[in-house]
Amino acid sequence: MPPRKVVTGFLLAAGSLAGSVLVRRRAARKRERIDFYADDGSMHSFAEGTPEAARLLPIAHELLGA
Amino acid sequence: MDAAQAIADLKEISPQVRDVVVLGADGGAVGSNLGEERAVARLAAGASSLIEAAEALRPGVAQLEAATLAGSVFVVRDGERLIAATTTPEPTVGLVFYDLKTCLRSIDEPPPQKPARKRAPAKSQAEDAAS
Numbered sequence: 001m002p003p004r005k006v007v008t009g010f011l012l013a014a015g016s017l018a019g020s021v022l023v024r025r026r027a028a029r030k031r032e033r034i035d036f037y038a039d040d041g042s043m044h045s046f047a048e049g050t051p052e053a054a055r056l057l058p059i060a061h062e063l064l065g066a
Numbered sequence: 067m068d069a070a071q072a073i074a075d076l077k078e079i080s081p082q083v084r085d086v087v088v089l090g091a092d093g094g095a096v097g098s099n100l101g102e103e104r105a106v107a108r109l110a111a112g113a114s115s116l117i118e119a120a121e122a123l124r125p126g127v128a129q130l131e132a133a134t135l136a137g138s139v140f141v142v143r144d145g146e147r148l149i150a151a152t153t154t155p156e157p158t159v160g161l162v163f164y165d166l167k168t169c170l171r172s173i174d175e176p177p178p179q180k181p182a183r184k185r186a187p188a189k190s191q192a193e194d195a196a197s
Contacts, residue, residue, distance in 0.1 A: 032134045038126045052123050056116055060132035060139040063112040064152055
């Protein structure tokens with residue numbers, strides 16, 4: 001196989017991978033979530049659908065709905 | 067710096083921030099950019115509920131973000147004091163936390179109330195005469 005075709009194929013694959021990562025990241029940012037930051041520097045994230053988010057998100061909705 | 071000035075500075079440097087309330091050690095609102103008292107009380111109560119619920123789920127929570135499609139709610143605790151803010155959707159999280167912490171720390175804490183000093187009982191005339 002000519003090296004030019006190999007490079008083109010590689011670039012196409014890399015571009016597709018980068019694009020899918022970007023799309024997934026954007027989609028993840030559009031999901032509702034709760035992030036806790038503890039005193040010890042640890043962080044916990046709870047996406048919608050988890051019991052933690054189900055408890056806190058309604059309060060946030062109420063505050064933002066005003 | 068007083069709370070009103072600190073909140074005004076916060077609003078100026080962070081356009082993503084909408085409503086802000088600062089709660090003192092007693093849980094009462096120390097300052098806010100909201101005009102109506104009812105709205106201040108509502109945000110203060112919501113912020114307290116969020117941090118209490120978070121503490122019940124994961125003890126030791128210092129700050130939290132509740133991100134929704136309509137915007138985010140941030141709550142930051144510094145000792146006994148607390149600051150809560152609502153923001154536009156998809157805010158710059160690190161920047162908002164930093165600005166809220168800076169705002170909270172720039173607000174002067176009210177001086178602790180000194181306990182009332184007891185007066186020494188007045189000496190009776192008989193004691194005075196004896197000495």
